Amino acid sequence: MNIRLRRKAREQSSKLNSYPHQCQLYKLPPVEDISLEEFERLAVDRLKLLRDVESAGIKYKRGSGEYNSLLKKASKHMELHREDTTKSLTELYEERRRDHLSHFILRLAYCQSEDLKRWFIAQELDLFRYRLDDLSMAELDSFMKLSDLHYNQISDKEKKAKRSSLEASTFKSTKESIDETTYFKIHFTEALDLVRGRKVYIEMGYAYVPHQELVSIIQGVFRLSLSRHLAITARSLPTLDEDDRLMPMLNNLSHYYVGENYTKQSANRVTPEQVDHLSRESFPLCMRQLHQALRDNHHLKHFGRLQYGLFLKGIGMTLEDALRFWRTEFVKTMDGEKFEKGYSYNIRHSYGKEGKRANYTPYSCLKIIMSNAPGPGDYHGCPFKHTDPDLLRQRLRAYKLQKSAIEEVMELVKGQHYQLACVKYFELTHKVSDPFFLLNHPNQYYDESRRVLKGDDASVKTQKMDLDDTPTQTTFDESETFSDIRDDSLMEMDESSITDEPELCIQ
Ligand code: SF4
Structure with missing residues (x-):
């Protein structure tokens, strides 16, 4: 009995190895077979999520309390728990798999025109940013390691030498916070958002990015990768043309309605x-x-x-x-x-x-x-x-x-x-x-x-x-x-x- 349980636990954890973190850069497309019904459901759930992300972004300032509350509510369309919750490994695996598959399904639907691409990238980026902001520092570190994002940390000696510049340039920095903060030396082209917002110190083409601002850099990496992959997906789309089940679905996803059903006629007669x-x-x-x-x-x-x-x-x-x-x-x-x-x-x-x-x-x-x-x-x-x-x-x-x-x-x-x-x-x-x-x-x-x-x-x-x-x-x-x-x-x-x-x- 114990052997069977141990084997089951091993199987579950090896499944989860395919999704070692709740956040993903979606670099590898899924390879499994899924039913058309599941394909539809996943597409609709992600669409609902992204539409809510869009509404939140229009109504509130990103990162504000109201915005985060709306995104928290919207995330229920596609929940992602961390590993220290009561969720079993199978449940965690299933959540991450749904997230992965649904992202790629919408890629297929939203790579078809510039407008659709722009909309999809904007919403996915906002969602990605919200999810990253929700991570602890340790979780963020683990995400970077797993995603092959290796940034060079500056030494204490270099930090000491540049202390006054870092103090003067880093947003809301104080002497104490400089001591406690880890800084990364990143080429300025990878930190354009921070450079534009004058949030980092730049020297010899390198931006000195505090640990807490790394999210912006990772977001930039995701933006670049997503727009490149959307272009690749668009090129491969004609191969689906012959599939008379998928293409109609994909073509209609962009204006797919996910609200209340008004097919049923109102009981109040209007003459x-x-x-x-x-x-x-x-x-x-x-x-x-x-x-x-x-x-x-x-x-x-x-x-x-x-x-x-x-x-x-x-x-x-x-x-x-x-x-x-x-x-x-x-x-x-x-x-x-x-x-x-x-x-x-x-x-x-x-x-x-x-x-x-x-x-x-x-x-x-x-x-x-x-x-x-x-x-x-x-x-x-x-x-x-x-x-x-x-x-x-x-x-x-x-x-x-x-x-x-x-x-x-x-x-x-x-x-x-x-x-x-x-x-x-x-x-x-x-x-x-x-x-x-x-x-x-x-x-x-x-x-x-x-x-x-x-x-x-x-x-x-x-x-x-x-x-x-x-x-x-x-x-x-x-x-x-x-x-x-x-x-x-x-x-x-x-x-x-x-x-x-x-x-x-x-x-
Ligand atoms: S389609 Fe009609 S109901 Fe919808 S936003 Fe336009 S005017 Fe309003």
């Missing part, structure tokens, strides 16, 4: 007669714009109809009401027969009553922002991203926003934080404020608006980052999986050429 009023009160700007265009032109082009029609379905418009709603507008410029032939089929299709009878889900903000940019005569898209800033300013003015409020929104637009600009617009128009409110979906905007306007105390709570909450379990919508992305049944929905795909939804 065509209510829409004018609701659009002014509770529609996000994207949907208000589409509604206004429909009323003005009595027509919307294909992507506008898809974006708006699925939104209306999600907020509680029945199929009969939808047919009546679209018909009422369209027959102002065409006869009823043309509408029946050209449009009513598509509406029934989006409600799952025609074709493959799929229950299509309303579009998320990411999907709206990232795909199908509107062209001339189009009204779909996200106004914060796709509308000319001067025009957007004008529109906000027409919606009675104060000048200073408009500038607050525009500042976020300028920084390309479109969803945050939308949150700001929500807060300003609803007179609420919640630092943890994250907006991912136009239907979420609508639901929150109705809650606030009805005076519900639980307002602005969807996606609220309660720091004590346990994370929501990732569950796949039974009716749709990644492989459904390839379904081209929506091709039936347009009178011209439709290249759009139904969006996946994970609750």
Whole structure:
């Protein structure tokens, strides 16, 4: 019995040898076989983690208490424990393996364009930095040894000789702290962040970096290695082209929605007669714009109809009401027969009553922002991203926003934080404020608006980052999986050429 236990312990610890530290530089790709299902789950979990990292970085200063709290909460999507916890060796191995695999899966998805690469590198770097900052000095030393990062420590004699320079240049250094600190002599090109921040002493091309600032150097090493490996991955991607299971998944990961599922129609019925009023009160700007265009032109082009029609379905418009709603507008410029032939089929299709009878889900903000940019005569898209800033300013003015409020929104637009600009617009128009409110979906905007306007105390709570909450379990919508992305049944929905795909939804 004892022999068996000892053997098992030996096996577990040898497995963990493949991941000797909770932090990794991800230099070697994984070589094991995994199921498609696990591939999907790992991709989604890491995506959730990175999206939360991004939100934390936009809302708070990196390294601040609030930022670290948000990242601690986000880390639950992909936990990594140290060895001195109650976790067994098998559990530690499994955590590190998940971290390793999921990083490489997203590499495949995010190496495909410059924008995607930039986003991925930024979030991975922030996550890496947070994890390094959380290490003790001993753990950091061990990580450096295991990662072949060998930096030359300066001798006590050299430190003594340079004491006054080190005191004068090292951030917040004191005489005592200089004595206690270990300094490393590193070529200045490897310490550019510290040089730029004037945090280190430089002599003859070498920066004298205190032990606690080594994290910046290691971060630089990781940045370089990651961007190089992303370029290599991109070059090898065409070999996957023939795999009709992986490529559709990878192509859609970039705008993959990971929030609440709005496929299920709201129980509160919305009738065509209510829409004018609701659009002014509770529609996000994207949907208000589409509604206004429909009323003005009595027509919307294909992507506008898809974006708006699925939104209306999600907020509680029945199929009969939808047919009546679209018909009422369209027959102002065409006869009823043309509408029946050209449009009513598509509406029934989006409600799952025609074709493959799929229950299509309303579009998320990411999907709206990232795909199908509107062209001339189009009204779909996200106004914060796709509308000319001067025009957007004008529109906000027409919606009675104060000048200073408009500038607050525009500042976020300028920084390309479109969803945050939308949150700001929500807060300003609803007179609420919640630092943890994250907006991912136009239907979420609508639901929150109705809650606030009805005076519900639980307002602005969807996606609220309660720091004590346990994370929501990732569950796949039974009716749709990644492989459904390839379904081209929506091709039936347009009178011209439709290249759009139904969006996946994970609750
Ligand atoms: S951020 Fe989302 S909800 Fe807001 S306008 Fe853009 S797409 Fe619509």
